[in-house]
Amino acid sequence: DFYANFDGDPLVKIPWVRRDLSGPQVLVMEWIDGIRCTDVEAIKASGLDLPAFIRTGGSFNMRLFYNGTARAEEGPPTILRGINRAVNAFLKWSLGSDGYQAWLLGVQEMPKGGSRLSLDFSSLLGPLFFCWLLQLLLPPMLNQLVYEKEKRLRNMMKMHGLGDAAYWAIQYCWFFVINFTFTWILIGFGSLINLSFFRLTSYSFQFVFYLLWINCLLAFTFLLSTLFRSSKTAVVVGFLYVFGTGL
Structure with missing residues (x-):
């Protein structure tokens, strides 16, 4: 509806879908019950059925829109925090528990060319x-x-x-x-x-x-x-x- 109402309006910047992914491309689980997913031996020892556990989650398909009216001349805003909350909401709904979270550890700046400090x-x-x-x-x-x-x-x-x-x-x-x-x-x-x-x-x-x-x-x-x-x-x-x- 947002796209249909404001399409063609030069004063409104229409946000576009960055990516439309699902499954393991979007949701990567690192910890389950305090056990790292890469630690196969620990998972087996705990008795968890990891493939069955992941299959119960269903699919995750998210579209994120943001209002870029006041930021038309700049890049996209900081949206990783919103994506992280959406992932956690999906985990809570899919697994039925608040004990599983996808932790956003940090955001690293994209590499850029070297620059010198210039003082006027x-x-x-x-x-x-x-x-x-x-x-x-x-x-x-x-x-x-x-x-x-x-x-x-x-x-x-x-x-x-x-x-x-x-x-x-x-x-x-x-x-x-x-x-x-x-x-x-x-x-x-x-x-x-x-x-x-x-x-x-x-x-x-x-x-x-x-x-x-x-x-x-x-x-x-x-x-x-x-x-x-x-x-x-x-x-x-x-x-x-x-x-x-x-x-």
């Missing part, structure tokens, strides 16, 4: 080192800005006619060139050692992303430089910030 370090450790590397230039940039303020070098520049707008524009251009060069060295090295993060991401997308990132980093550095009067304190706080945000 860019996925495991990438976020940590990525955050560290992209912010690695923040402490030295912060140190330079605070050092010029600490040693009053900025006032000396003003005395020589360098205005604030020109000063910040020069600092921005210099820091931008350094960060832009450092970023593309990082991208080139990552692509050279075949890191998937750099290799699988479009370079045009990376260009836009790092361009925006560099501008955000420079703006944040200029903001932090206004909070410190000591360059040493600024460097320590800068490195702590870099390592803390990476973790």
